[in-house]
Amino acid sequence: MKKITKKKQKEMLASISPAVYPISYNGQEIEVNPALTIEQRKSFCEGVWSLYWNADKEGNYDYRPFLYDTAIRMMTLYLYTNLDIELELSDANMALIQYSEAYESVISSFTEFYARDYRALCDAAEEYVERKCSENNAMLSNAVKSEIDVLVGNLLVKVSSILDKVDADMAKYAEIGKEYPATEILPLIKKFTEFNNSEDVVNKILEFRDRKAEGTQDGGPTV
Numbered sequence: 001m002k003k004i005t006k007k008k009q010k011e012m013l014a015s016i017s018p019a020v021y022p023i024s025y026n027g028q029e030i031e032v033n034p035a036l037t038i039e040q041r042k043s044f045c046e047g048v049w050s051l052y053w054n055a056d057k058e059g060n061y062d063y064r065p066f067l068y069d070t071a072i073r074m075m076t077l078y079l080y081t082n083l084d085i086e087l088e089l090s091d092a093n094m095a096l097i098q099y100s101e102a103y104e105s106v107i108s109s110f111t112e113f114y115a116r117d118y119r120a121l122c123d124a125a126e127e128y129v130e131r132k133c134s135e136n137n138a139m140l141s142n143a144v145k146s147e148i149d150v151l152v153g154n155l156l157v158k159v160s161s162i163l164d165k166v167d168a169d170m171a172k173y174a175e176i177g178k179e180y181p182a183t184e185i186l187p188l189i190k191k192f193t194e195f196n197n198s199e200d201v202v203n204k205i206l207e208f209r210d211r212k213a214e215g216t217q218d219g220g221p222t223v
Contacts, residue, residue, distance in 0.1 A: 034110055
């Protein structure tokens with residue numbers, strides 16, 4: 001089977017190369033590019049994720065599934081059109097992106113071929129967000145586990161040192177033929193009770209359980 005050369009392929013595709021075309025929206029002409037480059041497709045997915053997982057006014061990062069649809073609309077208008085859009089949330093942006101029909105006008109202008117390609121990109125963005133959520137949850141879980149491991153490790157060292165001292169004291173009493181006095185055991189029981197009621201350990205474990213539960217609920221977007 002004879003291969004078609006790259007030169008011939010270029011000639012073959014010349015007549016069907018995607019071209020930028022205009023659409024009219026509320027009396028304004030908008031240019032639409034129906035085919036994104038590989039880098040633009042990557043930017044689309046990353047842009048959706050950056051809006052889905054972002055910081056609040058206090059700088060605390062969290063999942064924002066209520067902005068998933070907004071993120072899709074924003075990245076569509078940003079990459080597929082010549083509209084000058086800032087990739088940040090503002091009243092002006094929300095009016096154009098979420099509450100106008102500019103987005104609908106753009107995607108409805110796609111031919112079936114490019115509409116299918118666009119749907120595939122949206123599916124890829126959803127998969128990307130779900131994967132990033134899973135990675136975040138895993139890192140958070142491991143970080144909290146490490147904190148608990150350190151606390152438990154320190155607790156075990158303290159308990160071990162106390163038991164070593166008790167073993168040494170009991171050995172001394174055994175050497176002189178006497179029983180280990182009960183009065184020495186009471187402080188030991190008190191110390192173990194203090195360890196058992198340690199707020200640091202209890203709180204860390206409760207925080208870990210809470211974060212783990214949140215992680216199972218925030219595993220991805222609802223679309």
